[in-house]
Each structure stands twice: as structure tokens, then as C-alpha cells.
Amino acid sequence: xxxxxxxxxxxxxxxxxxxxxxxxxxxxxxxxxxxxxxxxxxxxxxxxxxxxxxxxxxxxxxxxxxxxxxxxxxxxxxxxxxxxxxxxxxxxxxxxxxxxxxxxxxxxxxxxxxxxxxxxxxxxxxxxxxxxxxxxxxxxxxxxxxxxxxxxxxxxxxxxxxxxxxxxxxxxxxxxxxxxxxxxxxxxxxxxxxxxxxxxxxxxxxxxxxxxxxxxxxxxxxxxx
Amino acid sequence: xxxxxxxxxxxxxxxxxxxxxxxxxxxxxxxxxxxxxxxxxxxxxxxxxxxxxxxxxxxxxxxxxxxxxxxxxxxxxxxxxxxxxxxxxxxxxxxxxxxxxxxxxxxxxxxxxxxxxxxxxxxxxxxxxxxxxxxxxxxxxxxxxxxxxxxxxxxxxxxxxxxxxxxxxxxxxxxxxxxxxxxxxxxxxxxxxxxxxxxxxxxxxxxxxxxxxxxxxxxxxxxxx
DNA sequence: CGAGCTCTTCAGCAGACCTTCAGCCTGGAC
DNA sequence: GTCCAGGCTGAAGGTCTGCTGAAGAGCTCG
Numbered sequence: 077x078x079x080x081x082x083x084x085x086x087x088x089x090x091x092x093x094x095x096x097x098x099x100x101x102x103x104x105x106x107x108x109x110x111x112x113x114x115x116x117x118x119x120x121x122x123x124x125x126x127x128x129x130x131x132x133x134x135x136x137x138x139x140x141x142x143x144x145x146x147x148x149x150x151x152x153x154x155x156x157x158x159x160x161x162x163x164x165x166x167x168x169x170x171x172x173x174x175x176x177x178x179x180x181x182x183x184x185x186x187x188x189x190x191x192x193x194x195x196x197x198x199x200x201x202x203x204x205x206x207x208x209x210x211x212x213x214x215x216x217x218x219x220x221x222x223x224x225x226x227x228x229x230x231x232x233x234x235x236x237x238x239x240x241x242x243x244x245x246x247x248x249x250x251x252x253x254x255x256x257x258x259x260x261x262x263x264x265x266x267x268x269x270x271x272x273x274x275x276x277x278x279x280x281x282x283x284x285x286x287x288x289x290x291x292x293x294x295x296x297x298x299x300x301x
Numbered sequence: 302x303x304x305x306x307x308x309x310x311x312x313x314x315x316x317x318x319x320x321x322x323x324x325x326x327x328x329x330x331x332x333x334x335x336x337x338x339x340x341x342x343x344x345x346x347x348x349x350x351x352x353x354x355x356x357x358x359x360x361x362x363x364x365x366x367x368x369x370x371x372x373x374x375x376x377x378x379x380x381x382x383x384x385x386x387x388x389x390x391x392x393x394x395x396x397x398x399x400x401x402x403x404x405x406x407x408x409x410x411x412x413x414x415x416x417x418x419x420x421x422x423x424x425x426x427x428x429x430x431x432x433x434x435x436x437x438x439x440x441x442x443x444x445x446x447x448x449x450x451x452x453x454x455x456x457x458x459x460x461x462x463x464x465x466x467x468x469x470x471x472x473x474x475x476x477x478x479x480x481x482x483x484x485x486x487x488x489x490x491x492x493x494x495x496x497x498x499x500x501x502x503x504x505x506x507x508x509x510x511x512x513x514x515x516x517x518x519x520x521x522x523x524x525x526x
Numbered sequence: 527c528g529a530g531c532t533c534t535t536c537a538g539c540a541g542a543c544c545t546t547c548a549g550c551c552t553g554g555a556c
Numbered sequence: 557g558t559c560c561a562g563g564c565t566g567a568a569g570g571t572c573t574g575c576t577g578a579a580g581a582g583c584t585c586g
Contacts, residue, residue, distance in 0.1 A: 095473060175343075186345065215469040215517045227543060228516030264563090265545060271564060290553070290562070452532060490534060492574060515542070515573070533582075544571070551564070556557100 077192065077236075078102040078119065078253045082112035082138065083127040083154070092125065092184075097256070099185060104257040109133025116142060116149065119252055123150045123191055125184075150191040152184070203238035206300020208277060208285055210238050219281055219300075229254065230273050233266075237286065237296040246293035270294055302417065302460065303327040303344065303478055307337035307363065308352040308379070317350065320406050325440075325457045327481055334358025341367055341374065348375045348416055350409075351396070364396050375416040377409070414438055428463035431525015433502060433510055435463050444506055444525075454479070455498050458491070462511065462521040471518040495519055 079101045083089040093103045104119070106112035108131040116124060116138075124142075128135035139151055150172045173187050202211040207220045210231075217224045217234065226234065232254045237245060247263035255261075270286055278285055283301030286294050304326045308314040318328045329344070331337035333356040341349060341363075349367075353360035364376055378399040398412050414437055427436045432445045440456060442449045451459065457479040462470060472488035480486075495511055503510055508526030511519055 099471065099473075213468050214520065215514050229544070231516075261545065264547085267563060268545080268565080288563070454533070486534070489536085489574085493534080493576085496575060513574070527586105529584100529586085531582105531584080533580105535580085536578090538577095539575085540573105541575100542571105542573075544569100546569085547567090549565090552562085554561095555559085 077122045078104070079188070080104050080106060080112065080115055080119070080121045080124045082106045082109065082115075082124065082130065082135070084108055084130055085127075088127075095185075102253060102256055107131075109135070109138045112138050113141060116147060117145070119257075120249075121149050122253070123152065123188060125152045125154065125188070128153060128155045152187055152191060203235065204300075205238055205241050205285060205296050205298055208238075208300040210234055217277065219277055219283075224276050226273070226276060230269060230276070233269055234273060234277070237294065241296045242298045244289045244292040244295045249293065302347045302457070303329070304413075305329050305331065305337065305340055305344070305346045305349045307331045307334065307340075307349065307355065307360070309333055309355055310352075313352075316406075317409075320410075322481075323453070324410060325453045325460070327457075327479060332356075334360065334363045337363050338366055341372060342370070346374050348377065348413060350377045350379065350413070353378060353380045377413055377416055379404075411438075428460065429525075430463055430466050430510060430521050430523055433463075433525040435459055442502065444502055444508075449501050451498070451501060454494055455501070458494050459498060459502070462519065466521045467523045469514040469517040469520045474518070491519075 079096055081089055081092050081096075081103060083092065083105065084107050089105045089107070093105055096103045104115055104121075106115045110132045112124075112126065112130070113133065115121075126135050126138060130138070133141075135153060139153070142149065142151070152173050152175060154175055172191055175184060175187060202209050204210075209218045210216070211218075212235065215231065217226050217231065233250060236250060236253050247266040250266050251259065251261075251263065274286055277283075278301060281301075285297045285301030287297055289295050302325070304321055306314060306317050306321070306328060308317065308330065309332050314330045314332070318330055321328045329340055329346075331340045335357045337349075337351065337355070338358065340346075351360045351363060355363070358366075360378060364378070367374065367376070376396045376398075378396040380399055380401050397416055400409060400412060417437070427434050429435075434443045435441070435456075436443075437460060442451050442456065442459065458475060461475060461478050472491040475491050476484065476486075476488065499511055502508075503526060506526075510522045510526030512522055514520050
């Protein structure tokens with residue numbers, strides 16, 4: 077899951093990045109509205125956390141412009157303390173939820189998760205493909221009920237593939253959603269991880285759930301292989 | 302367990318904070334109704350202690366507004382001496398219990414505990430995972446019936462883990478639910494406490510109930526290890 | 527006021543994990 | 557069959573996460 081944080085206060089931006097990264101999100105930070113719009117046009121984010129008070133282009137405008145462009149990425153707006161009057165306006169311009177500063181990180185996470193969930197229109201709590209299941213809450217991966225031990229990075233990749241079951245996902249996309257923005261390694265690292273995932277979730281079970289689509293990346297077999 | 306106290310009398314607020322903190326709760330204090338509503342919207346409290354007589358927005362209104370927002374956090378209302386007439390109204394607006402001033406702290410604790418218990422829809426009075434039990438009322442931790450001596454902080458952590466059995470709980474989450482709002486230490490302190498908890502509840506019994514989930518925190522084994 | 531307990535910080539360590547790289551394999555074009 | 561780009565894999569190193577013991581600060585109680 078890749079999140080864009082548009083926030084000019086360095087301290088806030090840093091702590092958001094740290095916290096969200098710790099939660100397993102890949103995070104990009106933009107320092108003003110203009111930069112935010114540009115990032116959003118370049119990368120397909122899973123959600124955007126948008127401060128209202130921004131240099132150059134303020135939050136409302138960023139939000140409005142995105143929607144005008146037909147970009148419906150969920151937006152969580154951050155407003156200053158006394159944001160009562162602004163609430164209506166914020167939601168009007170197309171934000172999906174808003175949060176007043178200062179806020180508790182747990183709250184932000186909860187809201188963010190609820191946005192991400194809502195988007196996929198009632199995505200089930202556990203991701204599945206045949207007898208392969210992944211539970212984000214317990215961080216457990218199972219095949220045929222048997223628990224499989226995976227590393228954090230393997231978990232993230234599998235989570236992404238399972239939430240796009242049946243679609244061919246390019247290595248580039250995986251790099252962008254699972255790794256941090258400033259990661260500059262090549263696509264080979266994805267191959268390495270897919271390889272090690274296969275060794276854990278497919279080979280021991282004689283399955284083939286992660287299918288290589290030459291030139292187009294990988295695809296999770298809806299039947300689980 | 303994190304409690305919000307909405308109370309304008311400084312002395313009362315202080316003593317509630319002191320007493321509840323001593324019992325291992327994390328406590329936030331709001332000085333008036335408006336502030337209380339704001340806190341409640343930002344943080345996911347386990348319960349709210351709400352004075353009736355408040356500046357700006359009184360207790361009834363706070364209560365009503367919370368329920369209107371679909372916030373069903375248990376509320377314990379504090380009313381003035383002659384509160385007979387108010388009782389019905391208080392419960393009507395959505396408070397879960399009420400208490401007339403002056404009251405005994407032990408009584409308040411008992412009511413609060415009963416609220417917290419009730420909330421989880423008949424959550425058992427004692428939290429359990431296999432033969433490991435924790436009784437919030439008596440502050441006792443037992444394994445296989447044998448009493449184990451734990452410090453307040455250790456108790457809080459164990460309580461949180463036991464009330465989220467099976468889920469991976471982030472260190473950040475523990476920091477936010479077990480420590481006070483303004484604590485700014487790093488996650489290492491959680492590691493230290495988990496270490497000392499393990500030395501008390503796991504190692505002497507040859508068990509492993511608190512499982513480390515690399516990159517995602519800790520998880521209480523439902524079977525108790 | 528001192529003893530004892532708890533809380534918190536810190537630095538060092540071990541092991542898990544991440545990343546890179548070189549060499550090999552495979553599928554498709556010709 | 558040959559060639560090539562794309563994909564796979566095992567090994568090696570460096571980095572990071574989590575664990576631990578120690579030590580000082582703060583608090584409570586006698």
C-alpha cells in the first residue's frame with residue numbers, strides 16, 4: 077500500500093512517514109500543493125493524506141484539481157484545530173474523510189484503514205485465493221490452514237498481489253507500492269522476493285499460484301494455483 | 302486501557318487522574334465539554350468519565366453528541382449530590398452508568414470496570430489465553446493457577462495483549478494505549494517490558510505466549526503458548 | 527532521609543532480513 | 557538450431573530489528 081503525504085511541516089511529515097512506514101505502508105512526502113499534485117499524477121497511490129494549509133496550492137485546491145482530473149484516490153484531509161466550519165467545505169471538495177490537528181496516530185491509522193477498506197467496497201478482512209489466505213490483522217499467511225512463516229517484505233508483496241487477484245502486476249508497480257519512493261534498485265529484487273515467496277507458498281504444496289506473465293510481471297491465480 | 306476524564310474542577314480531575322493512573326489506566330483530562338468532544342473524536346478511548354456540570358457544553362449534550370456521531374464508548378456520568386431527577390435523563394441521553402458526587406474512589410473503579418467488561422458484549426471478567434489469566438479487578442495474573450507478581454506497566458501491556466489475543470499489535474499501538482498521551486520515548490521501552498514480562502510469565506513455565514512478529518510487533522498466542 | 531522498587535534510557539550483540547550480483551535457465555523470434 | 561531478452565537462483569555482504577544487562581532517575585514507604 078502506497079501513501080502520499082502532502083504536508084509542509086517537516087516534523088509532522090517525518091513522524092507520519094515513520095509511523096506509516098512502521099505499519100508497512102510505502103510513503104512519499106510532498107512539501108507543497110504543487111509538488112503533491114505532481115506526485116499524484118505520476119504515481120498511482122492507494123490513499124493521500126493532505127494537509128489543508130499548504131504553500132503554493134492549498135489543500136482544497138489540490139483536492140478539487142485531483143477530482144477534476146478524474147483521480148478518485150481516497151483523500152484524508154488534515155485541518156487545523158478549529159476546523160468546524162471547514163469540515164463541510166472539505167468534504168464538499170471531494171475529500172473522503174478529515175481529521176483535525178493535533179491528532180493521535182492511532183486515529184489516523186484507523187481512518188486510513190477504513191478509507192482503504194471502503195474503497196475496495198467491503199474488501200474482506202482476510203485476503204484469499206483458493207486455499208491461500210492472508211490476514212492483515214494477525215499477520216498470518218496460511219495455505220490449506222497451515223501457517224506459513226514469511227518476512228515483512230514478502231508479506232507486503234503477497235498482500236499486494238492478493239488484493240489484485242487475477243491482474244498482471246508489473247515489477248515496477250510492485251516496486252512503487254511495496255518499496256519506498258527513494259528506493260533506486262532494479263526490478264531484480266522483485267524477482268528475488270517472488271522466488272522466495274514461491275519457495276514458501278507454492279513449491280512445498282506443489283502449486284503455482286504466482287504466475288509469471290512474461291513482459292507484464294506477475295499474476296495471482298484466483299484459484300490459488 | 303485509555304480513559305478520558307471530562308471534568309472542570311481541577312482538584313477532582315487531578316485526583317481521578319492520579320487514582321486511575323495508579324490503577325494502570327492511561328488517562329487524558331479535558332477541562333470542558335467542547336474539549337471533551339474534541340478529544341473523544343481524536344482518540345479511541347476505552348471509556349469516558351463525564352462530569353455533568355461543565356463549562357461550554359454540558360455533560361448531557363456531550364453524551365448526546367457522541368451517540369449521534371455513532372461513538373458508543375462506554376460513558377460513566379458524574380452528577381451532583383441531589384441527582385435523582387437527573388438519573389433518568391442521563392441514562393436516556395446514552396450514558397451507560399452514573400454516579401453521584403461525592404463518591405468513593407473504589408466504587409468508581411468498580412463501576413468503571415463493570416462498564417469496560419460489559420462493553421465487549423459479555424467479555425469475561427478475567428482475560429485468558431490458555432492457562433494464563435489476568436483479572437483486571439483484582440490485578441492478579443496467574444499461570445496454571447499460580448500467582449505471578451507483575452509491575453503496573455507490565456500489567457497494562459499484558460492486559461492490552463490479552464484483550465487482542467491473536468492479533469499482531471504494533472509497538473506504536475502499545476505505546477499509545479499503555480503510556481500517557483505525551484510520552485515521547487521510542488519503541489525500545491516496549492521491547493524492554495515485553496522482555497521482562499516474558500521472564501515472568503513464559504520462561505519459568507517453558508512457554509512462549511508472547512510471540513514476536515518481526516516488523517509488526519507482538520502477538521498473544523491464543524493457546525497461552 | 528535512605529532503601530527498595532519501578533520506570534526509562536542506552537549501548538552492545540546476535541540473528542534475521544534486505545539487497546546486490548553473477549551466472550544460469552527459459553521462451554520466443556528467426 | 558541459434559540468439560537474445562527476460563526471468564530465476566544461490567551466495568555474500570551490509571543493514572536493520574529486536575533482545576538484553578546495566579545504570580541512573582524518580583517515586584513510595586518506612
